[in-house]
Amino acid sequence: RWMARPRTGAERFGLTYPGRLASFLPRAQIQSAFLFFSVRENCRLLDPAAMSAAKPVLYSYFRSSCSFRVRIALAWKGIDYDYRAVHLIKDGGEHHTPEYVARNPMHEVPTLEIDGHTLIQSTAIIEYLEESRPDLPKLLPSDPAARAIVRSMVETIASDTQPVQNLRVLKYLVRTLDRSDEEKQEWGRHWIANGLRGLECLLAKYAGKYCYGDQVTVADVVLVPQLYNASRFNVDMSEFPIIQRIAQELNELDAFKVHEHSTSPLPPSHWKHLGRVKQPKKSLPAPDLLLRCCWRDHPAAPCSSPRLAHILCYLGLCFDCLFG
Amino acid sequence: PYTTLFRSIKDGGEHHTPEYVARNPMHEVPTLEIDGHTLIQSTAIIEYLEESRPDLPKLLPSDPAARAIVRSMVETIASDTQPVQNLRVLKYLVRTLDRSDEEKQEWGRHWIANGLRGLECLLAKYAGKYCYGDQVTVADVVLVPQLYNASRFNVDMSEFPIIQRIAQELNELDAFKAAHPHVQPDCPEDLRTK
Numbered sequence: 001r002w003m004a005r006p007r008t009g010a011e012r013f014g015l016t017y018p019g020r021l022a023s024f025l026p027r028a029q030i031q032s033a034f035l036f037f038s039v040r041e042n043c044r045l046l047d048p049a050a051m052s053a054a055k056p057v058l059y060s061y062f063r064s065s066c067s068f069r070v071r072i073a074l075a076w077k078g079i080d081y082d083y084r085a086v087h088l089i090k091d092g093g094e095h096h097t098p099e100y101v102a103r104n105p106m107h108e109v110p111t112l113e114i115d116g117h118t119l120i121q122s123t124a125i126i127e128y129l130e131e132s133r134p135d136l137p138k139l140l141p142s143d144p145a146a147r148a149i150v151r152s153m154v155e156t157i158a159s160d161t162q163p164v165q166n167l168r169v170l171k172y173l174v175r176t177l178d179r180s181d182e183e184k185q186e187w188g189r190h191w192i193a194n195g196l197r198g199l200e201c202l203l204a205k206y207a208g209k210y211c212y213g214d215q216v217t218v219a220d221v222v223l224v225p226q227l228y229n230a231s232r233f234n235v236d237m238s239e240f241p242i243i244q245r246i247a248q249e250l251n252e253l254d255a256f257k258v259h260e261h262s263t264s265p266l267p268p269s270h271w272k273h274l275g276r277v278k279q280p281k282k283s284l285p286a287p288d289l290l291l292r293c294c295w296r297d298h299p300a301a302p303c304s305s306p307r308l309a310h311i312l313c314y315l316g317l318c319f320d321c322l323f324g
Numbered sequence: 325p326y327t328t329l330f331r332s333i334k335d336g337g338e339h340h341t342p343e344y345v346a347r348n349p350m351h352e353v354p355t356l357e358i359d360g361h362t363l364i365q366s367t368a369i370i371e372y373l374e375e376s377r378p379d380l381p382k383l384l385p386s387d388p389a390a391r392a393i394v395r396s397m398v399e400t401i402a403s404d405t406q407p408v409q410n411l412r413v414l415k416y417l418v419r420t421l422d423r424s425d426e427e428k429q430e431w432g433r434h435w436i437a438n439g440l441r442g443l444e445c446l447l448a449k450y451a452g453k454y455c456y457g458d459q460v461t462v463a464d465v466v467l468v469p470q471l472y473n474a475s476r477f478n479v480d481m482s483e484f485p486i487i488q489r490i491a492q493e494l495n496e497l498d499a500f501k502a503a504h505p506h507v508q509p510d511c512p513e514d515l516r517t518k
Contacts (some may be wrong), residue, residue, distance in 0.1 A: 105445030106400060117389045121403070124395035131388040144375040145361045151368035156350060159365070159403045164413060172434070190416070199347030291365065 008050065056081040056114035061088045061095075065162055065225035066122040067110040072221045073126045075134040075255035081112075088167060092097065124160050126218055139218045150212045153202050153219035157226045161195025165229065188233035199223070203242040210246055210268050216253070223247065225254050293318035326356075329353045352419070367402050370462055394456045397446050397463035401470045409473065432477035437488025440474065440484050443467070447486040454490055469496050472505060 012074065014288060021222055058081045060067035061162040064154055074081055086094045086109050094100060095107050104111040104120045112119045115132065119125045140147050163169070167204050173179045211219035227247050230237065250256045257288040293316070300318035303309040312319060338344060339351050348364045356363045359376065364370045373458035374383055384391050409414070409432040417423045417431060419445040450456050471491050475480065481488055494500050501507070506517040 106404060106442035107402075113445070114391065117392070119389075119392050119396065121396040121399040124392045125401055127395055128388055128392035131391065142371055143357065145363075147375065148361070148368045148372035151364040151371055152363065155365040155368055155402075157406050158399075159367070160350060160352075163403050163407045168438075169408060169435075172431075176434075177421070177423065177427065177431075179421065188419075190420075191413075194412075198350035205337075254384050 015270065056083055057114060058082070059086050059100070059109055059111040059113075061086055061109045064088065064109045065229050066108070066158075067226065068225035069122045069158075069222050070110045070112060072224065073129055073139060073218075073253055074308045076139065076221070077129055077133060079129065079133070079136070081114075123154060123218070123222075126221065130223065131217075139216065139221060141212065141217065142225050146212065149206055150217045150219050151201075153199060153206075153211055154222050156195055156199050156202065157219075157222045160198070160230070161192055161226060164191040165233070188229075188237050192226065192230045192233055192235050193239075195226070196235065196243060200242055202241045203246070207242055207246060209249055216250070220246070220250050220256075224250050232287060295321035295322050340348055353370060367398060367462070367466075370465065374462075383460065383465060385456065385459065385461065391455065393446075393450055394461045394463050397443060397450075397455055398466050399437055400443050400446065401463075401466045404442070405436055405470060406473070408435040409477070428476060432473075433479050436470065436474045436479050437483075439470070439488060440479070444484045444486055447490070451486055453493060460494070464490065464494050467491065468500050 033138050056074070056079065058067070058070060059210060060071065060083060062085070086100060088095055088109070095104070095108075097107060100111075101107055103118050105112075106120060108120065108126065110120075112123055112125050115126075116303065119128055126139065129136075140150055170184050170188065174181070179187075203211060204233070208214040210216050224245070224247065227237075292298065295317050298318075300312075301320055303312055303319050308319070315322070337351075339348070339353060339434065344355075345351055347357075347362050350364060352364065354364075354366055354369065356369045358372075362373055370383065373380075384394055414428050417428050418425070423431075447455060452458040454460050455467060467487070468491065473485070476481075504517070505511060507516050
């Protein structure tokens with residue numbers, strides 16, 4: 001009785017669920033249709049421009065403050081990405097493997113693969129996100145002098161502070177210079193306190209609700225990860241009241257929030273599991289994603305509905321061949 | 325055109341005087357007073373010059389991805405290399421951690437070589453006549469001073485052929501010659517270029 005009812009539309013092609021397709025189609029078309037069922041095959045039919053809408057990939061270590069900065073910037077701008085963990089300690093450090101070094105010759109995290117480019121250096125990555133996506137929430141003011149002040153705050157942390165207390169310098173202290181763990185801790189504490197002291201003076205001049213006035217900027221994005229490091233080295237934060245106040249404000253923001261599942265913001269695609277923060281709206285790919293239809297190998301007619309276009313792209317079929 | 329005010333190491337470091345610290349709370353050089361603003365941090369200053377004077381010769385390409393690559397070269401030197409071998413870190417090594425002069429030299433040599441090694445890999449991908457293609461960019465601007473430091477720490481430059489070639493090209497340019505340490509007004513007589 002179920003089999004006898006009349007079929008219309010997609011059901012004629014057995015597209016209610018994939019396995020049925022074989023029953024309804026001649027062999028040659030089954031073969032070509034299944035060939036094009038995989039998205040990887042469909043890629044050669046796709047518009048190259050639309051391929052740049054492929055998800056960015058972030059190579060990151062959970063505790064790396066530089067990776068933390070890029071995670072915050074991506075979350076602030078609502079850019080979804082794939083997270084690839086690179087452990088800096090396990091197996092001698094996964095950032096030393098030849099596959100990873102081919103991406104990041106400095107043997108560092110983070111690395112961001114986006115728009116077909118492989119980008120390194122957290123501040124360079126953040127400036128790229130700012131310049132390549134001008135319609136997304138900004139992290140730099142528009143006035144050049146204001147930008148210079150924000151950048152000087154950023155460099156106070158990202159140049160003067162973090163590089164002196166990062167993992168490879170600490171390793172050199174312990175392994176090559178044979179320093180004790182206490183001296184290593186004191187080294188980290190000294191340089192972080194030194195940098196925060198300079199930043200506190202800048203904030204006394206320029207801070208509002210956040211580091212520069214009342215808008216969140218890259219200065220805030222680099223500050224929070226540095227404070228995470230400061231807590232690991234037991235820096236006495238009582239000398240930095242402005243920094244403490246700003247950090248409290250920033251830790252209320254979703255993009256900066258520490259989730260219980262990790263020590264850093266998760267990519268937006270994971271947010272739905274947490275139930276505490278809103279999932280950002282995913283934008284669908286452009287309706288003219290499919291260039292050629294595989295059924296009769298002719299140019300595909302554009303489809304007006306983005307959702308249907310997405311499905312047709314996976315199938316490799318144009319609207320006319322599927323329903324015509 | 326600019327006027328230079330000099331700060332030196334003598335007298336305990338003129339960068340620690342209250343008048344100077346009021347300008348630069350990080351007790352650092354350089355500081356640039358321009359257009360009524362007091363700017364610190366060399367890379368921030370250079371970006372300001374680039375953005376505030378768009379009609380002057382550029383130091384960054386216009387494409388965002390190219391700019392990201394140039395900036396990553398800049399940060400490889402300006403973040404990963406120079407801050408680890410600068411004066412205050414060396415002072416801490418000697419005074420607080422009680423390291424010898426040879427260990428201090430080795431420290432500087434190690435971190436500069438480390439940074440230049442990473443830069444050499446980036447240059448293998450992107451360099452042309454200069455660091456990024458055939459235009460002078462901020463990457464070239466930060467490279468030459470770092471090589472001056474490299475020579476002070478006796479870094480073995482033979483592992484960096486691309487860097488050496490580019491440095492030779494850059495040292496022909498007037499802007500780089502005029503900014504060299506040995507022609508500055510505060511350069512000691514025994515080092516000054518005649």
